[in-house]
Amino acid sequence: MLWLMLLASLSLFTGHAFAEQELSLPAVTLSTNPDGSQEYSVTLQVLIFMTALGFIPAAIIMMTSFTRIVVIMAILRQAFGLQQTPSNQVIIGLTLFLTMFIMTPVYHQINDTAIQPYIAEQKTSMEALDAAKVPIRAFMLEQTRLKDLDTLAQMAGITQVDKPTDLPMTVIIPAFIISELKTAFQIGFMLFIPFLIIDLVVASILMAMGMMMLSPMIVSLPFKLMLFVLVDGWNLVIGTIATSYGMGVT
Numbered sequence: 001m002l003w004l005m006l007l008a009s010l011s012l013f014t015g016h017a018f019a020e021q022e023l024s025l026p027a028v029t030l031s032t033n034p035d036g037s038q039e040y041s042v043t044l045q046v047l048i049f050m051t052a053l054g055f056i057p058a059a060i061i062m063m064t065s066f067t068r069i070v071v072i073m074a075i076l077r078q079a080f081g082l083q084q085t086p087s088n089q090v091i092i093g094l095t096l097f098l099t100m101f102i103m104t105p106v107y108h109q110i111n112d113t114a115i116q117p118y119i120a121e122q123k124t125s126m127e128a129l130d131a132a133k134v135p136i137r138a139f140m141l142e143q144t145r146l147k148d149l150d151t152l153a154q155m156a157g158i159t160q161v162d163k164p165t166d167l168p169m170t171v172i173i174p175a176f177i178i179s180e181l182k183t184a185f186q187i188g189f190m191l192f193i194p195f196l197i198i199d200l201v202v203a204s205i206l207m208a209m210g211m212m213m214l215s216p217m218i219v220s221l222p223f224k225l226m227l228f229v230l231v232d233g234w235n236l237v238i239g240t241i242a243t244s245y246g247m248g249v250t
Contacts, residue, residue: 062173062177063136065103065245068180068181068183068184068187068241069099070091071180071181072184072241074091075191075192076188078192079192079224081221098241098242101242102241103139106136109134133169137172141164141165141176143176143180143183143245144172144175144176145179145182148175149164149167151175152171152175153171156171183244195224198220198223198227199216199217201220202216202219206219
């Protein structure tokens, strides 16, 4: 009974304190800057940021190198003939860290031009957001084919622009995704060919020996693994992915 009374008293005190704190919070305000732009209060900015957290995974997947890397890794696993090795957790983890490695220069530009000036209160939230778009837009346009940009621009009703940077993000992002998928399939095709040749050779040998009941996949798997290890396959795959983004190119 004593514990119940203490808990009731604590809940009443906490509720009263929270009510006082809630009343002391500033209302959501909208201020006008000297240049005519509008700035929301910190309370509303925090609310918008917390709402935007739900879109961050989609942004990481679709606006970075994540898509290309994860598709290449999935095709490579399929070429091995392995269904669960490496596991999905390993592939996603490796893809995330490779994405962080490749996107590091872009992050540094965003940090220098948008994040740090916003923290230092040299830029408003909208100015920082506009400044952050510039490096990520440049990265996506560098990896996007003009044909994909033209197709998406025509579908959006945009007939003529002076330069690709004038296109809206709603056109650049899907064009970037399509280009990433095409590039990933091209690299995956080149990785698939050596393993396909091994499968064909093993299947032909087993057929000539009359061992038709034995699955060629079981016999070819050790040879594919040995070939991949001997040529230092992981180093080649990672190097190919990084080089496709211009990493290490002088």
